[in-house]
Each structure stands twice: as C-alpha cells, then as structure tokens.
Amino acid sequence: MDNVINITEKQKELIEKLGVLCERDGMQPAAARIVALLLVSDVTDLTFDNIREALQMSKSATSNALNLLLGTGKIEYITKPGDRKRYFKSKLGxxxxxxxxxxxxxxxxxxxxxxxxxxxxxxxxxxxxxxxxxxxxxxxxxxxxxxxxxxxxxxxx
Amino acid sequence: MDNVINITEKQKELIEKLGVLCERDGMQPAAARIVALLLVSDVTDLTFDNIREALQMSKSATSNALNLLLGTGKIEYITKPGDRKRYFKSKLGxxxxxxxxxxxxxxxxxxxxxxxxxxxxxxxxxxxxxxxxxxxxxxxxxxxxxxxxxxxxxxxx
DNA sequence: TTTTTAGTTCTGCAAATTAAGAACCAAAAA
DNA sequence: TTTTTGGTTCTTAATTTGCAGAACTAAAAA
The missing domain is CATH 1.10.287 (Helix Hairpins)
Incomplete structure (x- = not known):
C-alpha cells in the first residue's frame, strides 16, 4: 500500500496559482495541476496513485494528463529497482x-x-x-x- | 449601399494562416479572422458590414468579436464626417x-x-x-x- | 494458474465555447 | 412622425473540452 502524500493548505494555494498560470498557457486543467503539484510537493517523485489521490482525480484523467505531459516534455519518470511503479517528476528544465x-x-x-x-x-x-x-x-x-x-x-x- | 470589399484567394489563404496563429494565442475564431482580415485587406478601414460580408458571419458574432477586439486593444475605429458608420482598423502597434x-x-x-x-x-x-x-x-x-x-x-x- | 498491480482505453455525460437568428434599440434621415 | 441605419442583446443550438466510471490489459507476483 502506497504511503499517501500530504499537501498543506499553503501548498494547495500554490497549486491553484501555478495551475491557473499553466492553464493560461493553454494547458488543460488536470495537467496544469499535476505540473504544479510536482513543483510544490515535499516529495518530488510521485506515483500515479500519489497524484490521483493528492489531486482527487479519476484514473482516466490522471492517465491522460500524465501521458500528455510526458509527450510535451514537461515531466518525466524514473523507475526504482524491484518496483513496478513509475515515479513522475517535474522536468524543471x-x-x-x-x-x-x-x-x-x-x-x-x-x-x-x-x-x-x-x-x-x-x-x-x-x-x-x-x-x-x-x-x-x-x-x-x-x-x-x-x-x-x-x-x-x-x-x- | 456599401461597396462590398473583395478578397482574393491568396488573401483568404493568409487570413486562415493568420487566424490559426491568433487562435493559438487564445483568441476566439471569429475575432482571429477579423484581425487577419484587417491585415490583408486592400482597404485597411472596414465597416461592420464589410467585415460581416467578407467573413460571412452573423451580426451577433461580428458585434461580439469587434467589441472584444476593441476591448483588448487589437483594433480601433475611426469615424468619417457625415457618416454614421465606424471604420475598424488594425491597431498594428x-x-x-x-x-x-x-x-x-x-x-x-x-x-x-x-x-x-x-x-x-x-x-x-x-x-x-x-x-x-x-x-x-x-x-x-x-x-x-x-x-x-x-x-x-x-x-x- | 490465479491474482494483483499499474496503469490504459472506451463509453458517455456535463459544462463551457462559439456562433446563428431574431428581436430589439437609439440616433439620424426622410 | 415614420423609417432607416448601424449596430446590440437575448435566446437557442451546435460543437468542443474535460473528466468520471467501468471495463479492459499486460506484466509481475503469489
């Protein structure tokens, strides 16, 4: 069972602000929040379910947004030995x-x-x-x- | 009766291309085409109906788009003595x-x-x-x- | 072999965008 | 005073977007 990551109120506020900024650049809402989450979260490498739970979105929305962000190069993922999960992280560059x-x-x-x-x-x-x-x-x-x-x-x- | 302005095929093509460019910047389709029309049209100052006819759009769409563009400063209009019509033109700057x-x-x-x-x-x-x-x-x-x-x-x- | 994990893909709906058409209106012209 | 002009505003309809939920799948684990 994944240890759920916690987001403070301050972080939620920053996610909203960053999200709006990304949306204004044409990014769709769910993707924008993911980008923002990966910037403010204490843990920088998050799993599919970490993201889904933190942002309270469906699996399909999560999957689509993640693949869109991978495609546009805004995020990337790493894997860990003996762990099937992917860990998504902001591609800051x-x-x-x-x-x-x-x-x-x-x-x-x-x-x-x-x-x-x-x-x-x-x-x-x-x-x-x-x-x-x-x-x-x-x-x-x-x-x-x-x-x-x-x-x-x-x-x- | 207004003398209808004529748009060549070449101009239509340029309107489409410029339109797409403006749309990508978040401008709505009708407004984007108006901006484009005002760039390519031989006559630079066009009336409400010139625009409506050239782009084949309804009065409401024309009215809304023009006011949006006036509000965002992308176009302006001039008036002529003894003429109730407004002449819209690109604010190139x-x-x-x-x-x-x-x-x-x-x-x-x-x-x-x-x-x-x-x-x-x-x-x-x-x-x-x-x-x-x-x-x-x-x-x-x-x-x-x-x-x-x-x-x-x-x-x- | 069955089950679980880590997702993906497929409907389908709800909300937002965009524009048409008609009714409307104020100022000027007749 | 009535009519016309140059639009605006209101309602409706058609797309488009964004997302939820469920069904699905491939690889790994049990």
Missing amino acids: SWKEEVRESFKNFSVVSNLFKDVLAQRPAETAEFNGKLTEVTNFLDFLIDELPKVYTKWEKENS | SWKEEVRESFKNFSVVSNLFKDVLAQRPAETAEFNGKLTEVTNFLDFLIDELPKVYTKWEKENS
Missing part, C-alpha cells in the same frame, strides 16, 4: 526550454507578416510602413534574443 | 505591445517560483537548486529584455 521555444515562434509571425506585405497594394503606404516596422521589430528580436541566451550561458558556466 | 506584455509575465512566474521555493523542504536540495536556476534565469531575462527594447529604440530614432 522545460521552463527554460519553453521560453526558448516561444521565442522561436516570432519567426513564424514575422514570415507570415512578410507574406502579407508582399501582396499588399502599394497605395496603403502608411499601413504598409507600420507593418514593416512590426516585422523589423520581430526580426530584431529574432536576432537579439539568442544573444541574451548566450550571455546567460557565459555568465553561468 | 498592438503586436509590439503584446510582445512587451508577454515579457512582463516572466516576473509573475518568477515570483510564484520564489514562493514555491520558500516553502520547500531543504532536504530536496537538488530539486531546489534546479528550481533556483530557473528563477535566476527568469530574473536574468526580466533584467535583460528591457535592454533589448532600449537598443531597438535607440537604433530606430
């Missing part, structure tokens, strides 16, 4: 990775804007000019943000 | 603003992570260390990103 990914998205937007510009009539000069400025700004970021990363790497090696 | 806002969000995450750390047991040293690194990274970004903006301003004045 994913937060840094996620930021990096979100930065990459700028080029998708920038490229689409360029496509838009390419087919706009020359007559709407002011509009086209502003749109050009936006794409220039995005391209500037696409250029500068990697440098920020490099600076971080340099300062932390 | 909102794209730049949006990026700036999304950067501000890092401090919300960072602060929450610090709250999490404050109540974590000291025993999970490795985990706490990694979490600390993530918050340090976020704080680094919170510090560096405004500098990137400043650089942009400087290069474009």
Whole structure:
C-alpha cells in the first residue's frame, strides 16, 4: 500500500496559482495541476496513485494528463529497482526550454507578416510602413534574443 | 449601399494562416479572422458590414468579436464626417505591445517560483537548486529584455 | 494458474465555447 | 412622425473540452 502524500493548505494555494498560470498557457486543467503539484510537493517523485489521490482525480484523467505531459516534455519518470511503479517528476528544465521555444515562434509571425506585405497594394503606404516596422521589430528580436541566451550561458558556466 | 470589399484567394489563404496563429494565442475564431482580415485587406478601414460580408458571419458574432477586439486593444475605429458608420482598423502597434506584455509575465512566474521555493523542504536540495536556476534565469531575462527594447529604440530614432 | 498491480482505453455525460437568428434599440434621415 | 441605419442583446443550438466510471490489459507476483 502506497504511503499517501500530504499537501498543506499553503501548498494547495500554490497549486491553484501555478495551475491557473499553466492553464493560461493553454494547458488543460488536470495537467496544469499535476505540473504544479510536482513543483510544490515535499516529495518530488510521485506515483500515479500519489497524484490521483493528492489531486482527487479519476484514473482516466490522471492517465491522460500524465501521458500528455510526458509527450510535451514537461515531466518525466524514473523507475526504482524491484518496483513496478513509475515515479513522475517535474522536468524543471522545460521552463527554460519553453521560453526558448516561444521565442522561436516570432519567426513564424514575422514570415507570415512578410507574406502579407508582399501582396499588399502599394497605395496603403502608411499601413504598409507600420507593418514593416512590426516585422523589423520581430526580426530584431529574432536576432537579439539568442544573444541574451548566450550571455546567460557565459555568465553561468 | 456599401461597396462590398473583395478578397482574393491568396488573401483568404493568409487570413486562415493568420487566424490559426491568433487562435493559438487564445483568441476566439471569429475575432482571429477579423484581425487577419484587417491585415490583408486592400482597404485597411472596414465597416461592420464589410467585415460581416467578407467573413460571412452573423451580426451577433461580428458585434461580439469587434467589441472584444476593441476591448483588448487589437483594433480601433475611426469615424468619417457625415457618416454614421465606424471604420475598424488594425491597431498594428498592438503586436509590439503584446510582445512587451508577454515579457512582463516572466516576473509573475518568477515570483510564484520564489514562493514555491520558500516553502520547500531543504532536504530536496537538488530539486531546489534546479528550481533556483530557473528563477535566476527568469530574473536574468526580466533584467535583460528591457535592454533589448532600449537598443531597438535607440537604433530606430 | 490465479491474482494483483499499474496503469490504459472506451463509453458517455456535463459544462463551457462559439456562433446563428431574431428581436430589439437609439440616433439620424426622410 | 415614420423609417432607416448601424449596430446590440437575448435566446437557442451546435460543437468542443474535460473528466468520471467501468471495463479492459499486460506484466509481475503469489
């Protein structure tokens, strides 16, 4: 029988707040709470049933959310010798990775804007000019943000 | 009678692509298409009915989406003397603003992570260390990103 | 071989989102 | 004063999402 993990009121509060934050990023509620739980729980490696009981959710919801999070790289699991259970844990590095990914998205937007510009009539000069400025700004970021990363790497090696 | 605005196939394609992009950012479908339409349309200032006809949506959907977009600052409208209609147009600067806002969000995450750390047991040293690194990274970004903006301003004045 | 464990998969429902259609309304025009 | 214009608001309907519960399964244990 699994020893049930305990969550304090303070922790529950943090789970809600972190959960809302993840949900705003498009994550579904159950998954968001799991991510949050794995951040605040005293024990960092939790089993399927630990999670299910702590968050009071069904097996199906737990299973689906865990597999979704494994797929998106937000969590991982370890196993222990002579133990069939998997121990799920937060893949903390994913937060840094996620930021990096979100930065990459700028080029998708920038490229689409360029496509838009390419087919706009020359007559709407002011509009086209502003749109050009936006794409220039995005391209500037696409250029500068990697440098920020490099600076971080340099300062932390 | 309003002169109906015409949308080419190429423009329709771009509207779909831009629409999907906006939807992925949490914008609802109808609103996303309006934003896209106002970017690709040859005429940049469109009336309620121009939009309704171009995107084939109901008055209610059009009304709700337009008010949502006005509220979130993604579009604006102008009026013309002796004309009761409003002419809606893309607030192009909102794209730049949006990026700036999304950067501000890092401090919300960072602060929450610090709250999490404050109540974590000291025993999970490795985990706490990694979490600390993530918050340090976020704080680094919170510090560096405004500098990137400043650089942009400087290069474009 | 049977049973238990550690999940997964399959309905099916309840709530939330999204948009249509019709009724409505206030200001301007006729 | 009546009508038209340029919308808004209300109700309803169709999807979509998220999750519970039960049935199921493969591997390990007994």
